[in-house]
Amino acid sequence: MVSARATPPSLLGLSTYLLSRVGKTARSRLALRLSERGLRLWDMAVLAALADFGPHAQRDLVARLGVDPSDMAKVVEQLAAGGHVERDRDPEDRRRVLVTLTPAGRTLLTELDAEARAVQDEVLAPLDAEERRVLRELLLRVHGPEGAPYAP
Amino acid sequence: MVSARATPPSLLGLSTYLLSRVGKTARSRLALRLSERGLRLWDMAVLAALADFGPHAQRDLVARLGVDPSDMAKVVEQLAAGGHVERDRDPEDRRRVLVTLTPAGRTLLTELDAEARAVQDEVLAPLDAEERRVLRELLLRVHGPEGAPYAP
DNA sequence: TCCTATGGTGGGTGTCGACCCACTATCTGT
DNA sequence: ACAGATAGTGGGTCGACACCCACCATAGGA
Numbered sequence: 001m002v003s004a005r006a007t008p009p010s011l012l013g014l015s016t017y018l019l020s021r022v023g024k025t026a027r028s029r030l031a032l033r034l035s036e037r038g039l040r041l042w043d044m045a046v047l048a049a050l051a052d053f054g055p056h057a058q059r060d061l062v063a064r065l066g067v068d069p070s071d072m073a074k075v076v077e078q079l080a081a082g083g084h085v086e087r088d089r090d091p092e093d094r095r096r097v098l099v100t101l102t103p104a105g106r107t108l109l110t111e112l113d114a115e116a117r118a119v120q121d122e123v124l125a126p127l128d129a130e131e132r133r134v135l136r137e138l139l140l141r142v143h144g145p146e147g148a149p150y151a152p
Numbered sequence: 153m154v155s156a157r158a159t160p161p162s163l164l165g166l167s168t169y170l171l172s173r174v175g176k177t178a179r180s181r182l183a184l185r186l187s188e189r190g191l192r193l194w195d196m197a198v199l200a201a202l203a204d205f206g207p208h209a210q211r212d213l214v215a216r217l218g219v220d221p222s223d224m225a226k227v228v229e230q231l232a233a234g235g236h237v238e239r240d241r242d243p244e245d246r247r248r249v250l251v252t253l254t255p256a257g258r259t260l261l262t263e264l265d266a267e268a269r270a271v272q273d274e275v276l277a278p279l280d281a282e283e284r285r286v287l288r289e290l291l292l293r294v295h296g297p298e299g300a301p302y303a304p
Numbered sequence: 305t306c307c308t309a310t311g312g313t314g315g316g317t318g319t320c321g322a323c324c325c326a327c328t329a330t331c332t333g334t
Numbered sequence: 335a336c337a338g339a340t341a342g343t344g345g346g347t348c349g350a351c352a353c354c355c356a357c358c359a360t361a362g363g364a
Contacts, residue, residue: 005216007295008200010261015276015284016178016268018291020193023175026168031350040350041172048160059311064157068353073313095311095360109162116168124167126293132167135290139170141278142287143159183320192320211341220323225343247330247341 026123033115042067042075044116047109050085050101057096084108178275185267190234194219194227196268199236199261202253209248236260 011017031041045065050056056064062072076099079085084105090096101109124132163169183193197217202208205216210228214221228251231237236257242248253261276284 004212008197008204010200010204010265011197012292014265014268014272015288015291016182016272018288018295019175019275020179020182022291022294023171023179027172027175030168030172045160045163048162052160052162060156069312093361097312113162113166116166120166120168123171124294126296127290131290134286136167136170138279138283138287139167139174140164142174142276143164143170144278221342245331249342
């Protein structure tokens with residue numbers, strides 16, 4: 001007899017379903033860890049952007065990460081309050097706010113990265129190292145190097 | 153120069169991030185299609201469970217799909233209103249409601265399945281058939297045949 | 305200098321999914 | 335027949351997320 005908890009094969013045959021399901025657990029587990037520090041996913045994304053590409057005007061963070069400007073203001077506000085980024089007016093255009101990663105922010109990002117890898121180990125437990133590599137490769141191709149092209 | 157829209161490599165190196173991102177687009181695109189018919193993802197899951205395993209008591213649907221009983225009631229109510237399932241009291245235990253797929257429901261599921269595959273073609277466009285197969289295989293392993301074990 | 309556009313901020317809205325509680329109907333064991 | 339468990343339902347809450355608008359400061363061109 002089939003387990004009364006088995007997922008319907010009709011759904012398991014759909015990559016769409018698997019992606020959304022697995023993606024959801026990955027997302028929520030990571031979000032859980034971050035929330036223990038009072039952070040959300042966007043905070044991490046902003047820190048990563050600053051670490052990888054250097055200081056950004058807030059509008060450039062908006063463009064890069066595809067968030068609403070108003071929401072970005074709130075994220076940056078929170079990160080600044082925690083001492084993880086610095087906000088300075090751009091002297092060349094005093095409308096702009098230059099956001100810079102502080103050493104504390106860099107440290108935080110390192111920790112968050114470790115958290116993310118821990119989550120990864122949980123979620124991808126059934127796969128060996130090689131399989132994980134293949135999976136990451138495929139996901140990267142799907143995602144596209146430029147971020148998901150938004151074609152409505 | 154690097155595109156001002158490129159996603160931070162720090163994030164692209166994390167399968168956690170990729171999974172959550174790609175999963176989210178898959179999820180929301182499918183949800184969009186379903187919402188055009190006034191349906192949600194759970195509706196499809198319920199139809200699939202009924203098609204694959206035959207009639208269920210509502211409580212068994214709850215156990216199989218891991219939804220809140222109260223929410224399941226609403227989903228089933230909606231499906232019944234649309235004529236896609238039938239609800240009958242179980243004569244052997246009149247507390248139970250037996251949910252059965254109607255022919256209309258089966259037809260609907262077929263259509264929804266086609267929609268899901270269309271979404272799949274959009275999302276997985278960068279991959280060829282073999283790569284898609286590998287991806288599906290890996291996701292299936294990650295998901296586990298019994299559905300994600302929920303270990304809090 | 306005035307007009308318009310741009311960058312940023314604060315506040316509010318709508319939706320969504322997950323969850324929880326109170327209540328009714330029914331069953332089961334004593 | 336009664337007590338306690340179980341199945342389903344209706345109603346409401348909560349947090350996350352995306353989105354939108356009004357507003358202020360500043361810049362840059364006519």
